[in-house]
Amino acid sequence: QQQVKQSPQSLIVQKGGISIINCAYENTAFDYFPWYQQFPGKGPALLIAIRPDVSEKKEGRFTISFNKSAKQFSLHIMDSQPGDSATYFCAASISFQKLVFGTGTRLLVSP
Amino acid sequence: DGGITQSPKYLFRKEGQNVTLSCEQNLNHDAMYWYRQDPGQGLRLIYYSQIVNDFQKGDIAEGYSVSREKKESFPLTVTSAQKNPTAFYLCASIPAGGAFNEQFFGPGTRLTVL
Numbered sequence: 001q002q003q004v005k006q007s008p009q010s011l012i013v014q015k016g017g018i019s020i021i022n023c024a025y026e027n028t029a030f031d032y033f034p035w036y037q038q039f040p041g042k043g044p045a046l047l048i049a050i051r052p053d054v055s056e057k058k059e060g061r062f063t064i065s066f067n068k069s070a071k072q073f074s075l076h077i078m079d080s081q082p083g084d085s086a087t088y089f090c091a092a093s094i095s096f097q098k099l100v101f102g103t104g105t106r107l108l109v110s111p
Numbered sequence: 112d113g114g115i116t117q118s119p120k121y122l123f124r125k126e127g128q129n130v131t132l133s134c135e136q137n138l139n140h141d142a143m144y145w146y147r148q149d150p151g152q153g154l155r156l157i158y159y160s161q162i163v164n165d166f167q168k169g170d171i172a173e174g175y176s177v178s179r180e181k182k183e184s185f186p187l188t189v190t191s192a193q194k195n196p197t198a199f200y201l202c203a204s205i206p207a208g209g210a211f212n213e214q215f216f217g218p219g220t221r222l223t224v225l
Contacts, residue, residue, distance in 0.1 A: 009151070041120075043201050043216030044154070089153055098169065099214075101153030 004092050006102030013109050019077040021105045023090035026071065030092040034099070035064065035075050038087045047088070048075070080109045114138065115217035117202050122222045124196075132187045132220045134202030140215070141207040143185035147171060148199040148219075157200075160185055189222065196224045 005024045013019045023033075031052055036044035050057045050064040050073065057064045063076040077084055090102040115136045124130045134143065142161045146154040156169030160179040174193025179185050185204075189196045202217040 004153070006153075041219070041221075043115075043203070043219050045216065046214065091153075098156055098159070099154075101155075103151060103153050 004090055004100050004102045006090050006105060008105060009103070010106040011108070013077075013080045013107065015080065015082060015109055015111055017080050017109075019075075019080045019084065019107055019109070021075045021088050021090070021107070022072065023074065023092075023102050024070075024072045025092050027092070027094070028071070029094045030100075031095060032093045033064070033066065033073050034091050034093075035062075036089045036091065036101075038089065038104075040087075044089060077107075080107075082109045082111050085109050115202055115204060115215055117200075117217040117220050119220060120218065122220055124222070124224050126224055127191045129191060130189050130196075130222065132189065132200055132202075132222065134185045134187065134217060136183055136185075136202075136204045136215075136217075138204060138206065138215065139182070140204035141182070142205040143179070144203040144205075144214075145169070145175075145177065145185070145187045146201040146203065148201060154201060157187065196222060198222060 007022050034049035035047045037047045038044040048059050048062050050066050052068050061078045066073045085108050087104045087106050089104050091099045093099045118133045144159040145157040148154050155171050157175050158177040160166035166177050176188045199221050201219045203214050205214045
């Protein structure tokens with residue numbers, strides 16, 4: 001119930017392509033869904049987040065799509081760049097209490 | 112510069128030894144958190160503290176201990192009771208009344224137990 005399932009585990013995308021990472025959850029009480037970006041040897045940094053009352057949120061090249069009925073949300077990175085190569089984590093929380101993290105996706109954008 | 116400092120960046124210890132990881136923040140944040148990160152796994156919450164002199168266990172607190180004597184400091188001790196301590200440890204903080212969209216992470220400490 002408290003898990004957030006993330007896929008794929010790793011992803012290779014060509015420069016300029018679209019990277020798509022998916023997450024699914026079971027607990028319908030989750031009401032905050034952030035995505036974090038982590039570079040090797042660094043702490044995660046908040047990338048973008050969404051609440052379940054909207055179906056999509058866009059910030060620059062990064063978009064979250066949210067499907068409440070399917071209990072799924074995804075991160076789309078448009079025009080992927082080599083500098084986007086990092087590990088991405090989805091997460092979920094209830095009323096901004098502790099975060100439950102997905103297992104991470106290692107993204108490699110090839111030049 | 113405001114931020115979270117974790118030291119050291121790399122730490123090596125012999126099996127059976129206790130080790131303390133440092134986390135300091137000058138953001139004036141009230142809440143502080145310790146997470147553990149293992150390859151192929153998400154971050155897992157070890158302990159958290161919302162105010163000085165108070166802290167709560169997270170999901171994987173066994174074998175760990177913390178203290179919160181000062182607002183800016185939240186050290187984590189990995190004890191010999193922790194069966195698999197080798198991991199990447201992350202400290203984070205949130206301002207008073209803040210939410211996880213304001214959570215800052217430190218750079219992490221990679222602990223290797225030999």
